[in-house]
Amino acid sequence: MIVVMEPGATEEQIRRVVEKLQSMGFSIHLSRGVEKTVIGAVGERRAEAAQAIEAMPGVEKVVPILHPFKLAGSQFKPERTQVKVGNVVFGGEKVVVIAGPCAVESREQLITVAKAVKKAGADMLRGGAFKPRTSPYSFQGLEEEGLKLLAEAREETGLPFVTEVVNPRDIELVASYADMLQIGARNMQNFTLLREVGACGKPVLLKRGLAATIEEWLMAAEYIISAGNWNVVLCERGIRTFETFTRNTLDVSAIPAVKSLSHLPIIADPSHATGKSKLVTAVSLGAVAAGADGLLIEVHPCPSEALSDGPQSITPEEFDSLMAQLRPVTTAVGRRL
Ligand code: PEP
Ligand code: MN
Numbered sequence: 001m002i003v004v005m006e007p008g009a010t011e012e013q014i015r016r017v018v019e020k021l022q023s024m025g026f027s028i029h030l031s032r033g034v035e036k037t038v039i040g041a042v043g044e045r046r047a048e049a050a051q052a053i054e055a056m057p058g059v060e061k062v063v064p065i066l067h068p069f070k071l072a073g074s075q076f077k078p079e080r081t082q083v084k085v086g087n088v089v090f091g092g093e094k095v096v097v098i099a100g101p102c103a104v105e106s107r108e109q110l111i112t113v114a115k116a117v118k119k120a121g122a123d124m125l126r127g128g129a130f131k132p133r134t135s136p137y138s139f140q141g142l143e144e145e146g147l148k149l150l151a152e153a154r155e156e157t158g159l160p161f162v163t164e165v166v167n168p169r170d171i172e173l174v175a176s177y178a179d180m181l182q183i184g185a186r187n188m189q190n191f192t193l194l195r196e197v198g199a200c201g202k203p204v205l206l207k208r209g210l211a212a213t214i215e216e217w218l219m220a221a222e223y224i225i226s227a228g229n230w231n232v233v234l235c236e237r238g239i240r241t242f243e244t245f246t247r248n249t250l251d252v253s254a255i256p257a258v259k260s261l262s263h264l265p266i267i268a269d270p271s272h273a274t275g276k277s278k279l280v281t282a283v284s285l286g287a288v289a290a291g292a293d294g295l296l297i298e299v300h301p302c303p304s305e306a307l308s309d310g311p312q313s314i315t316p317e318e319f320d321s322l323m324a325q326l327r328p329v330t331t332a333v334g335r336r337l
Contacts, residue, residue, distance in 0.1 A: 001046055002075055003039040003053055006060045013058030014039070020056065024049050029077050036060070040076035067261065069218040071225040072232075074263050081263045083231045085180045085203050086160040088123045090233045091265030095330050095337050096294035098162060098267070099319060100126035102309035103139060104146035112301045114153035116316030120323045121337065125153055125161040126296060130174070131308060132166050132186045139307040147177040154179075162205050168196045175202045185210050185237055185272070188220050198227025205296075207235045207269070214254055218262055234258060234266040235296060236287075238273030247275020247312065250283055255290040267294035271312045277303060280314055281322045285329045297322065 003017055014037055018028055026043030042065075043049065050062045067073050082091040090096050099117040104110050104127040114125050129146025131139065142149070150161045160179035165171055166187060174181060180203045187193055188209035197204050204224055208217045221232050236255060238248025250273035258266045268287035270280045284295050300306045300313035314322065323337065330337045 001041055001050060001065060002063045003041060004060045004063065005037040005039070006058050007035050009037060009058035009060075013056070017053060017056055017059060020053060021049060024052075027071075029071075031078050033078070038078065040065075040070075042070045042076065067218075068215065069222045069262070071230075072218045072221040072262050072264060074261060077263045079263065081230060081232075081265065083203050083233050083265055085124065085162075088160060090267070091293050093335055094123075095288055095292070095326070095335050096124065096267065097122045097297065097323070097326075097337070098124040098126050098294065099297045099299045100161070101128075101300050101306065102271075102298050102313060103128040103131050103307055104142050104149050105307050107149055107152070109301060110149050110153050111156060113299050113316065114157045114159060116301075117299055117319060118157040118159055120316070120320040122159065122319075122323075123294075124180075125150065125157065125159040126163070126182075126298075127153075127161065128164050128308070130164055130166045130170060132164065132184050133308070144173060147174065151177050165193070165197065168193050171196050171200050175200050178202065180205055180233075183207060183220075188212055188217065191223055194220055194223035195227045198224040198229040201229055203231035203233065204229065205233050205235055205267075207237050208239065208251075208254070210248070211240050214257055214261065218258070221262070221264060232264050233294075234262070234264055235269050236266060236273070236292075237269035237296075246273070246279065248273050250274065250287065252286060252290050255287060255292050259291055265293040266291075267296055268292040269296040271296065271298040271309070271314075275312045277312055277314045277318070280312065281318070281325060284322055284326060288326060288329050288335070289333055291333070295326075 026041040029040040099122040131141035162180040164182040165174040241249040270283035298313040303313040
């Protein structure tokens, strides 16, 4: 529930309300607006607490939280969350660009891409070391060897990296190398994995499930936050529709919808959304124009030889051109690249 304090409520009155709620087992978030202080409270004893709090001095009203997601919702926390990964800030003025191969394949492949995307202006590197492949016969990733190469590429370029974790038993290992952990679309409702990445404390990139509603996606974020980790960035990567020309359909409307429902940053992944390298640039521009806080782009030095997701991977030259085309769009929407 949300406790709205009167415009002239004193610090003492606010403190008393917070203490009362905490004593009843509620977790609290305090938002200090220019006029009013709003206290977000999540807990079990709602009816009892509402009655007690409404009668306290300085309280204007108590209103219920309308959505099933609470901590992830903008009602509970009206100010926008910024997620920091090293020097990179998601949810600020800057549009954050994450680029790199779908999977780490070799030292040469990774270092070549890392240097090229850094030069073109990327903020972070990506690359899968544990790959969630549809077929058990497809390349599954280099595992720890891949993580070591990612760490080497970070050393060379200064770019922090995000990489996927597919199994709770690998979290400790992946977190010991990575700057940010990715939860892939296929694992968006792997609740054990969500709880455990929440407990591990590293920033999390939470991709939208292939057929997940916005509400289900925000409930997945709720699992991570309720385990104690507020550093969650959402990633719209396309959903399944009747259309087969593209691999998935980028739900552009999810970007402003999530921004009104949640305080969490949201980025877009035009690579997995379209499945076609020729569409990646145009869809990137559209996502940023719609308010995306960042982009995730698959880049490969030789897409035709990629071990995974070659058809949607762009070359370093194409990435350079994408960044150039993105610049005026970010300026037009009051952001920077
Ligand atoms: C990926 O980022 O390479 C990936 C597997 O993405 P998704 O989970 O969105 O399919
Ligand atoms: Mn991929």
